[in-house]
Amino acid sequence: MWPDRRVLDLLKIDLPIIQAPMAGSSDAELAIAVAEAGGLGSLPCALLSVDQIRAAYQVIRQRTARPVNLNFFCHAAPIVDAKRDEVWRNRLQRYYQELELDPSAKTPFPMRAPFDAQMCALVEELQPPIVSFHFGLPPQNLLARVKAAGATVLSSATTVEEARWLEHEGADAVIAQGFEAGGHRGMFLTSDLSTQIGTFALVPQIVDAVRVPVVASGGIADARGIVAALALGAAAVQIGTAYLRCPEAKTSALHRAALASANDDDTVLTNVFTGRPARGIANRFVREQGPISEAAPPFPLATNASLPLRLKAEGRNSIDFSPLWSGQAGRLARPVPARQLTTQLAEEALSRLRR
């Protein structure tokens, strides 16, 4: 069977496949489907209120008894800089005019909030078996409470140094997030994009540096990738983009169409949507303002200016202002139901391992 059981035993799952939590693009449905297949389903909580998380977790618990992961962001809360915000809004002024939007209107929308005492109390109440974090780990007192509540803790590292730090601070497994990965880069000890590391080089170096099991992520979208990740020393994989095309994902029709036609070299790391670098398919907003802009307000404040543009443009069937998150191997993904995808990926990987 699977050559390395460390993550399977740690998380009490049957298949070494973790569904990446994708805030805004997945909810309980995807988590349930992957969990029922034997992988680890993940509920992204970064855009949800405490009540929404509780409700989603109750849906999950009604429909599966298998382990599911609650994922939180734990970035430092940003300092609002009115001047910087104004410079950025002025730069985007012409888009507001083009889309007939009032630049001063406030669009109410869920702001990504870092994991806090309230969220921590919710974890203590719900007692999820696994909690994962992005952008490091929460403050030590909160992390201690999460662990005391019985949760196994995961977080992402983009460098060997970050992996060592996570292990030292108490992570039970480390997700090695390679340069290829879609969505937000989990980097937290460095902000230097020029030294970010490809999955192929990152995984074995993190495996050599930590004792906890390593989960490979970034560019893995089919069974070949699973077998390769295990060969590099990973004990499991985390897959994101390949799940975005599943019917259970909340991916918009526009985003799905972009994923279906994207080429290998159509994605970039960009900070223009949220203020933090994240990988997505390049579109007009990215090309004209980025991919990286020093002027973008800090995460997640840049969202204040980009989201109204996105919503209005999507209403006109345009993807010009949408964050089209995708890793570099999106083209390998197939639009099948998530349970079937998970089962097929595992069966094909096992069959390749037996050759």
Add this chain to the structure above:
Amino acid sequence: MWPDRRVLDLLKIDLPIIQAPMAGSSDAELAIAVAEAGGLGSLPCALLSVDQIRAAYQVIRQRTARPVNLNFFCHAAPIVDAKRDEVWRNRLQRYYQELELDPSAKTPFPMRAPFDAQMCALVEELQPPIVSFHFGLPPQNLLARVKAAGATVLSSATTVEEARWLEHEGADAVIAQGFEAGGHRGMFLTSDLSTQIGTFALVPQIVDAVRVPVVASGGIADARGIVAALALGAAAVQIGTAYLRCPEAKTSALHRAALASANDDDTVLTNVFTGRPARGIANRFVREQGPISEAAPPFPLATNASLPLRLKAEGRNSIDFSPLWSGQAGRLARPVPARQLTTQLAEEALSRLRR
């Protein structure tokens, strides 16, 4: 034995390991050692004259009967722009002062020359079994002569589009050069670094797109990487950085020391040394002028200004101005003789494949 014999049969080698040609850092010695181990040794010809190539090839033929590869650059010859050159030199003026160098003095050194009719006549004379190119392929009439001389032709692709182009133009195998790779990126249909693709995502997508066998490169420095590359569908691997620490390589003592202590996140893609993006360990020159500078003259003209600084600084035992080429997995490399390294990599990979 090896699960995929396509590259072994094509190149008539025993082990699916190609030693990357590293102009300036390797010569006949490294090629002979790797060839004798059963891999493909490569002689980088980009910095050599016709007479030097002939002499080196004669040394190779005296010492091994096994296949060896001659590697050439085939970039477009640059147009000298005196104004741009002056702007660049002015920017570097302070380094010349600091190192007590005459900025107007011409330093004679070998300039990287693209593959031309003279080189082509040499290939016809020497009849090497394998010729590889970097930065695409030479003009069709020259390529036809190379193939008519009996050479199997390889070249590197950094995107699926480049791989398809190489296959269409007549390459017998394609080297998929991932983002992790050290040295010059072989990109030739794009100059957009922001969309370059990690090895993990690039290899399977190129494998799916072409019929010729694919060689994986970038971030491969140990047996785990070889097994993973084969799992992704590659029929062989090309390894560069791991060979830089072998005694047979011409790597300088300063460069060796930098490789021995480099971390996973110490390399960047920089164009400040030669004018083309290449991956190396970041040092003072890279940090102060790059890593990417729009002001750097086109490849290889930027070398005119950087090489005198390098030579003078190295004379003072400083690596501040040296191109310290390295991939992102340099830390996995071990300083052992090249024949032993090649044999050990292959034996360990085979042993892992048998598990």
